[in-house]
Amino acid sequence: MRIFAACLALIFSASISAFEHFSITRDWQTIEGQYSKVTYPKTREKEALHALASADNVLPQLSDYLSWTPFDKVEIVLSDQSSSANGYATPFPYNRSVLFLALPSGVSELQDYDNWLDLLILHEMTHIIHLDKTRDAASYPRYIFGRNIFSFPNIFLSTFFKEGLATYAETSLDKNVGRGQSAYYDMVMRTEVESGLLPLGKIQQSTRDWPFNKSYSYGVKFYQFLESKYGPDSIPRYVEATSGRLIPFLVDGPAKFATFSDGLKELWAEYLTWLEL
Template identity: 40%
Template structure:
């Protein structure tokens, strides 16, 4: 399916190949073989690091679709029907909010693989039900969290303060949050949905990463992962408030 998925959004004349590693199947088109091997190395190193930080190992290889056929920077990840990441390797522009990086591929893969592990993670009853009903969308508890919860966690993990990497430490994000503070912090019901007003969809990354950084600074870094652990066995969606109160004793 991933090579077909890639072919549907690209020039049909492209020839696709697959590079298989221990934990990934990397699908790439003509002219990307060297890049695919570079991505393979970065992806495996990212896997080794993040499986411990997020306490989760996917049961099967993650599908990774690689392309350089677009002139913008982006990526995506989904656990349904199986773990699949798509990455556009084009580096961001100098004025972009995602321009704080040392190696663009490393930052991008860290962000998207955080999504993969987070969204694929489940414990307790959802695990048993998936053995009966398969990988049904509603049996992935974390995929039903608000976008700012999901994007905030990935942005939190992409951030490396010591090396000035990631949006969680960027001067642009600090400027954006100062302006939010000056003009009024948006209520949760507003950031739970796409915004048509400034700062538009950046809000999910901005508010999300500052939320997790606040948790880490006020309650300890271990509470960030505990939020993930506690939510991963929920069958009833959208229990953000009760889950957070339980973890933080608030």
């Protein structure tokens, strides 16, 4: 087990350090709330207090929605050393999210927001709850071997399932925020309908082909399709099903459980038909 852990550390250490974008030599402070902890540069106390309040507000709501509460508080790091309006979240080795404080600039798909930090936190905390969730037989490896990468069944989902859910969660039609209601994404999907919608296999591939960020554009519309055709409860049912898979690459079971379709291939065909309407 020690050799195995060392190999995993070597594999992931380079990629993890490449995404950190903050210096450990700065003066860091940590504040703690009921559901989260925020670590931040000393000069960013105002943003840290806002982030803590925002995370502590959305985490219990997401836990209720997806029927899962992390065992420990979520660790959040605020970084002001990147010009990228972005962030990321991971449940391994513990629930942790790094948020870049830069605002979206220029014309981009991220323009539809009210408060950028609130929207970013909602997106990343959705990832935390979704990726940390496990149940039934899929939870046994975590209880036996601890928090290792193979004890998080939703990590192995295709990117469009993960990013689509978080983008769906960030979207509010009432407040006109989030990419799921943006004019840009509507334009992208209208263009896709005109030029020919992509099959499931293409969506699951990481390519540089148009549309850029197709995991987000196709992904959020997929969850909106589930809500429209099968009801809002179909989404947490889908997450419930994928969170209980001991073998993560069996994709038909969750589709059948959440929508009573014959499988993911058939469900995708229904989705493409829905997009064309």
